Amino acid sequence: MADSYEVAAVFRAELRRFLRRSEDCSRANGITPRQHLLLLQIAGAPSGVTTVSDLVNTLALTQSAVTELVQRAELAGLVERTPSPEDGRVVHLSLTQLGSEKLAAVHRALGPERAQLRRVMDSLKD
Amino acid sequence: MADSYEVAAVFRAELRRFLRRSEDCSRANGITPRQHLLLLQIAGAPSGVTTVSDLVNTLALTQSAVTELVQRAELAGLVERTPSPEDGRVVHLSLTQLGSEKLAAVHRALGPERAQLRRVMDSLKD
Numbered sequence: 001m002a003d004s005y006e007v008a009a010v011f012r013a014e015l016r017r018f019l020r021r022s023e024d025c026s027r028a029n030g031i032t033p034r035q036h037l038l039l040l041q042i043a044g045a046p047s048g049v050t051t052v053s054d055l056v057n058t059l060a061l062t063q064s065a066v067t068e069l070v071q072r073a074e075l076a077g078l079v080e081r082t083p084s085p086e087d088g089r090v091v092h093l094s095l096t097q098l099g100s101e102k103l104a105a106v107h108r109a110l111g112p113e114r115a116q117l118r119r120v121m122d123s124l125k126d
Numbered sequence: 127m128a129d130s131y132e133v134a135a136v137f138r139a140e141l142r143r144f145l146r147r148s149e150d151c152s153r154a155n156g157i158t159p160r161q162h163l164l165l166l167q168i169a170g171a172p173s174g175v176t177t178v179s180d181l182v183n184t185l186a187l188t189q190s191a192v193t194e195l196v197q198r199a200e201l202a203g204l205v206e207r208t209p210s211p212e213d214g215r216v217v218h219l220s221l222t223q224l225g226s227e228k229l230a231a232v233h234r235a236l237g238p239e240r241a242q243l244r245r246v247m248d249s250l251k252d
Contacts, residue, residue: 008233008240009170012163013184015141020186037138044135058139060146107134114134121247 007124014120021113022106029105034059035073039103042079042093049084050093078102133250140246147239148232155231160185161199165229168205168219175210176219204228 026036041058042050055066070093073079078099084090095103152162167184168176181192196219199205204225210216221229 005166005170005229005233006172007170009166009184012166013186016163016184016186037142040131040135040138044131044133046132058135058142060139060142103131107131 011121011124014117018113018117022110025106025109025113029102029109031076031078031102031106034069035076035078036103036106038069038073039078039095039099040107042095043100043103051090052093055093073099137247137250140243144239144243148236151232151235151239155228155235157202157204157228157232160195161202161204162229162232164195164199165204165221165225166233168221169226169229177216178219181219199225 022036023033026033031039037059038055041055045054052063052066052070055061055070056063059066059069061069070079070081074081077096080094080096081091082094084092148162149159152159157165163185164181167181171180178189178192178196181187181196182189185192185195187195196205196207200207203222206220206222207217208220210218
């Protein structure tokens with residue numbers, strides 16, 4: 001990304017549109033924008049297992065914000081908590097069937113938006 | 127961007143970190159994150175002039191939110207309003223000296239963050 005204001009302005013404008021559409025899309029599917037990101041970070045974890053500590057990093061939220069987010073998502077039937085087989089003090093998070101379905105619906109609906117963002121970002125490099 | 131959860135998760139995590147750092151950087155320079163984006167969209171407008179209507183698009187905010195944002199930025203001495211020479215009902219926005227200095231400081235401080243985001247996004251395409 002070149003260090004000019006014009007390039008940065010186009011990038012930020014496109015990013016705001018993308019994030020706004022992503023938020024609308026989450027709500028249209030009955031979950032909050034933060035729940036969508038939570039589900040995505042759990043489903044997309046390279047190791048296949050996710051802990052609250054991992055989410056503090058990937059969601060850029062505080063420990064207490066992540067804990068509350070996970071509790072609400074559990075109450076909403078979107079995620080499950082299972083004690084780690086190796087260390088009972090550690091809790092692994094995974095998606096329920098409902099959580100998987102919600103994530104898939106939002107992710108699918110956002111496909112064209114991701115493609116559009118990618119096109120704009122590529123065009124800014126030339 | 128491939129349509130897999132893992133790629134989307136890495137992208138979103140990096141994006142959240144970038145936006146968090148950008149917000150911290152704005153506040154460290156004595157402006158709000160929204161004021162930073164306002165200054166950037168004014169400075170980066172391809173035509174060199176900006177109206178409230180343009181900002182509704184680029185900031186993805188409502189007309190009333192933009193109007194309030196501009197008023198506060200004017201009070202803070204960051205932006206100036208000038209009637210259009212062609213049409214007195216249209217107001218053109220520009221940065222004051224203080225606004226230009228604040229934007230330059232935040233933009234400079236974010237240089238390494240933009241480079242890092244670019245590297246991650248490029249790596250996701252392979």
